[in-house]
Amino acid sequence: MPRAWVFGDDLDTDQMVPGRYAPFMVGQDTFQNYAFCDARPGFAKDVRPGDILIGGENFGCGSSREYAVAALKKLGVGGIVAKNFARIFFRNCINLGIPVVESADAVSLAKDGDDVTLDLGAAVLRTPRGNATIRPLAPFAQEILSAGGVVRYLAAHGDFPSVE
Amino acid sequence: MRAGDLVIVPISRVMVHDSVIDAVMAGLRDLGKEKVWDAAKVGVFVDHAAPAPTPVVADSHRVLREWVRAQGIQTFYDAGEGVCHQIMVEEGYCEPGTVIVGSDSHSNSYGAVGSFGAGMGATDIAVALALGRTWLRVPESIKVTFRGALRPGITMKDAIMRVVREIGTDGARYACVEFHGAGDLPQGDRITLAGMTTEMGAKAGIVVGTPEAPAWLRPDPDASYMRTVHVDLSTLEPQIAIPPRVDQVSDVSQAIGIPVDIVFLGSCTNGRLVDMQQAAAVLRGRRISPRVRLEVVPASRRQFEDAMADGTLGILSAAGAVIGSSGCGPCLGRTGGVLAAQEVCFSTANRNYKGRMGSPDASIYLGSPYVAAVVALTGVIDDPRPYLEASDADFDALVARRRADRGDRGAASERSGDRSRELVMAMPQRKGPQVIGMDQED
Numbered sequence: 032m033p034r035a036w037v038f039g040d041d042l043d044t045d046q047m048v049p050g051r052y053a054p055f056m057v058g059q060d061t062f063q064n065y066a067f068c069d070a071r072p073g074f075a076k077d078v079r080p081g082d083i084l085i086g087g088e089n090f091g092c093g094s095s096r097e098y099a100v101a102a103l104k105k106l107g108v109g110g111i112v113a114k115n116f117a118r119i120f121f122r123n124c125i126n127l128g129i130p131v132v133e134s135a136d137a138v139s140l141a142k143d144g145d146d147v148t149l150d151l152g153a154a155v156l157r158t159p160r161g162n163a164t165i166r167p168l169a170p171f172a173q174e175i176l177s178a179g180g181v182v183r184y185l186a187a188h189g190d191f192p193s194v195e
Numbered sequence: 196m197r198a199g200d201l202v203i204v205p206i207s208r209v210m211v212h213d214s215v216i217d218a219v220m221a222g223l224r225d226l227g228k229e230k231v232w233d234a235a236k237v238g239v240f241v242d243h244a245a246p247a248p249t250p251v252v253a254d255s256h257r258v259l260r261e262w263v264r265a266q267g268i269q270t271f272y273d274a275g276e277g278v279c280h281q282i283m284v285e286e287g288y289c290e291p292g293t294v295i296v297g298s299d300s301h302s303n304s305y306g307a308v309g310s311f312g313a314g315m316g317a318t319d320i321a322v323a324l325a326l327g328r329t330w331l332r333v334p335e336s337i338k339v340t341f342r343g344a345l346r347p348g349i350t351m352k353d354a355i356m357r358v359v360r361e362i363g364t365d366g367a368r369y370a371c372v373e374f375h376g377a378g379d380l381p382q383g384d385r386i387t388l389a390g391m392t393t394e395m396g397a398k399a400g401i402v403v404g405t406p407e408a409p410a411w412l413r414p415d416p417d418a419s420y421m422r423t424v425h426v427d428l429s430t431l432e433p434q435i436a437i438p439p440r441v442d443q444v445s446d447v448s449q450a451i452g453i454p455v456d457i458v459f460l461g462s463c464t465n466g467r468l469v470d471m472q473q474a475a476a477v478l479r480g481r482r483i484s485p486r487v488r489l490e491v492v493p494a495s496r497r498q499f500e501d502a503m504a505d506g507t508l509g510i511l512s513a514a515g516a517v518i519g520s521s522g523c524g525p526c527l528g529r530t531g532g533v534l535a536a537q538e539v540c541f542s543t544a545n546r547n548y549k550g551r552m553g554s555p556d557a558s559i560y561l562g563s564p565y566v567a568a569v570v571a572l573t574g575v576i577d578d579p580r581p582y583l584e585a586s587d588a589d590f591d592a593l594v595a596r597r598r599a600d601r602g603d604r605g606a607a608s609e610r611s612g613d614r615s616r617e618l619v620m621a622m623p624q625r626k627g628p629q630v631i632g633m634d635q636e637d
């Protein structure tokens with residue numbers, strides 16, 4: 032069962048992967064081992080595929096570094112639920128195929144280590160203390176996500192989804 | 196087209212910098228694209244970790260250079276040429292009224308000349324390079340209006356920090372920040388403004404009415420804004436950001452006496468000739484505090500050479516500064532003077548997150564070049580204005596007093612850290628009552 036990793040407001044990408052551990056600095060195969068190394072020591076070792084990150088306001092603010100998201104992808108993070116997201120981080124997640132959804136109450140319902148289920152179809156995050164409501168994604172983003180990211184989408188369709 | 200609409204737009208230029216090249220190349224490969232859509236519209240920069248600090252980085256730069264040659268990209272600036280954003284603007288690569296996407300989050304800087312510059316991640320950049328198009332959600336706008344004239348010793352860095360203080364790190368999320376009353380400022384000041392809209396979460400920042408922009412490029416007279424902020428420059432005080440948040444901003448008067456170990460003068464925010472001249476105005480003929488290191492990194496080779504030609508760099512070097520090669524330098528903690536745990540830095544750049552410039556246990560204050568110079572001289576944070584106004588004798592007495600007050604405090608001093616917490620506790624809440632010198636509408 033996926034577990035919850037709960038963070039606060041304004042979690043910046045420098046905390047997800049500090050610049051000194053960029054793939055560019057430590058190599059393409061190791062940077063994910065430094066995910067949250069200062070902010071949540073042990074995360075990279077303990078996180079399991081499918082686990083859900085939960086946060087407050089402005090999740091993923093700061094630098095545009097996509098490798099912060101790439102690290103989470105490599106570690107198998109199954110989705111991120113926050114009150115709202117910084118814009119570059121949001122795009123990076125959609126592009127790399129990590130579901131990112133907004134929820135006003137997830138961060139107060141879920142506790143660290145809870146067993147949780149992200150049910151995009153029913154638009155809820157199930158937690159031991161009840162269901163948090165999720166704001167559905169725009170169809171444009173949904174199409175890219177269901178293809179597994181923008182590169183796969185474009186490889187299959189040759190162009191962006193329709194914006195109509 | 197209205198705010199909130201999704202649109203697919205053509206791009207006039209793509210900016211790519213060194214740290215993301217591996218991911219960009221992988222993205223293009225996965226897209227099945229051998230060539231970028233138009234090599235003449237791509238600019239590539241080696242600036243974030245340059246010259247290479249480690250063999251891994253050196254190898255990545257080598258791969259980057261090969262890729263640039265294979266693609267036939269002519270607009271290529273190698274290590275030592277400067278920060279991507281400074282070069283993009285000063286060398287005229289930013290066409291006003293067009294959409295430019297860049298791999299670095301401070302690509303908002305291109306709004307200094309009226310371009311819609313947006314920072315994106317590596318995969319978005321790979322897609323833009325492949326298609327020459329990107330998707331955007333049309334942003335809402337925030338209107339920031341400046342009026343009045345700056346007093347001596349105050350800069351547009353103080354003005355934008357005052358705006359960040361008001362709007363907060365996420366107050367402009369997904370929005371475009373429009374600056375009114377700043378079009379006539381020197382280009383460098385406009386880069387400081389547009390670039391730091393990133394610190395408010397903005398998608399783009401645009402200075403209205405710049406000399407570079409064509410007449411048609413102006414806001415609709417009946418445009419609606421999600422928020423309006425006025426800043427009276429004539430009553431502005433020097434501003435500093437208190438670690439570890441860029442929107443924890445206070446007047447410098449609240450922070451006088453905080454000991455600092457290292458000063459960084461540089462970055463795309465404040466690494467231009469005028470910034471170095473402001474520091475030199477304080478440091479001319481004097482030596483920095485023996486308790487402080489001063490690192491000066493010009494934002495570009497052009498700024499470097501101008502500062503050599505007019506003697507500014509000579510003054511700074513004679514004062515004890517280390518002069519770094521043009522580029523990002525220590526701004527992001529990869530090259531040239533990273534911070535040790537417990538060290539306190541005063542930086543003219545734009546970010547002070549934990550770990551930004553090295554150890555996560557270092558602290559970073561942000562402010563203007565004038566404040567940075569006074570910190571370098573005295574070893575503590577202080578208001579630069581008394582120094583700029585003082586006679587030589589009074590000046591030396593002020594410096595001696597501050598140095599004596601500082602004593603042995605500094606790196607590893609608990610008091611430095613405590614003081615920043617005290618300052619934050621004493622701060623008024625952002626959405627609280629109006630602050631003198633700034634009123635808000637909407």
Ligand code: SF4
Nearest residue numbers: 278462463523526527
């Ligand atoms: S100088 Fe600093 S803020 Fe500017 S592009 Fe370089 S790393 Fe980013």
